[in-house]
């Protein structure tokens with residue numbers, strides 16, 4: 094390593110540690126589920142985005158085992174060479190149908206879907222307005238697009254509308270998450286959509302945490318009128334509620350076709366392994382057969398919030414499975430998460446730069462498979478850890 098690089102790395106690491114911002118990798122040695130083994134210890138997991146408990150569902154595992162016999166593992170090339178299988182095509186049709194969107198295109202991750210779609214669809218003469226708390230993959234897509242861009246205050250539809258009204262760029266975009274990944278709050282989607290419609294802008298919706306959760310699992314856009322669904326671009330990851338891996342962009346079929354021609358992260362990237370599409374197909378089948386799963390999840394959230402309020406634990410306004418407990422100070426957030434770990438609960442402290450300065454928090458995620466007992470035990474431990 095060169096001396097300059099060695100100094101940069103050493104300084105970066107010591108600065109992160111001194112500021113209580115060093116990130117730590119753990120090792121999980123069993124499946125992604127409520128009870129996990131982390132670095133050899135059994136813990137109750139409150140960190141997972143496997144909201145519907147499908148990542149290790151026996152039907153999903155069996156489907157993957159079965160499809161492995163036909164499709165093998167690796168996809169072998171980019172989709173445009175020979176990497177796209179019948180499972181990819183089937184999943185695209187099923188996801189479009191389930192969400193009520195006209196068409197769908199699979200990417201090998203949600204990050205690459207955002208990066209590819211935003212850079213391909215926007216041009217340097219466009220204006221992109223984006224929520225201040227958007228996910229890193231959206232920020233990177235906006236920056237890499239080379240378009241003019243402005244951030245608007247979190248969830249502030251009035252401000253976004255005023256900015257849209259004042260702009261006269263070739264094309265205007267409004268980019269937002271549906272459910273925000275670190276806050277759990279929900280964007281005012283109908284109002285943002287109306288505003289885009291009135292000002293000739295396109296709404297780009299990242300539904301990573303909304304699909305499987307909102308509107309009986311069909312996602313944030315599914316209750317918009319069909320004519321509006323045709324006008325918007327939405328995406329989500331297969332890595333959360335569908336318990337697999339991969340990303341999908343959903344839009345009008347001409348837009349999907351354009352992405353096949355233009356999105357660099359689609360064209361120059363090895364296609365998703367076919368069995369990842371198979372896992373998502375099986376999860377989707379389970380979701381279709383049991384629409385009660387998202388409702389059961391919502392009732393876990395309600396019981397978490399009710400019990401937390403009884404114990405005097407300060408809650409955010411989120412009514413989704415992402416339940417942040419705001420602490421503020423980085424070192425304290427870390428200390429509370431360590432206390433929970435000592436009590437057998439796996440909860441991560443999220444600190445800047447992932448979240449804004451002074452808003453360090455515990456990010457608690459609830460899933461379909463948490464029982465009332467898990468929730469009660471966590472909250473009792475949390476009440477103690479917060480008061481120490």
Ligand SMILES: Cc1ncc(COP(=O)(O)O)c(C=O)c1O
Pocket residue numbers: 202203204205207228230270274299301302330331332338339340
């Ligand atoms: C809001 C949001 N968008 C995009 C992504 C990226 O998806 P993936 O993990 O499939 O790359 C994530 C997640 O990690 C996310 O939370």
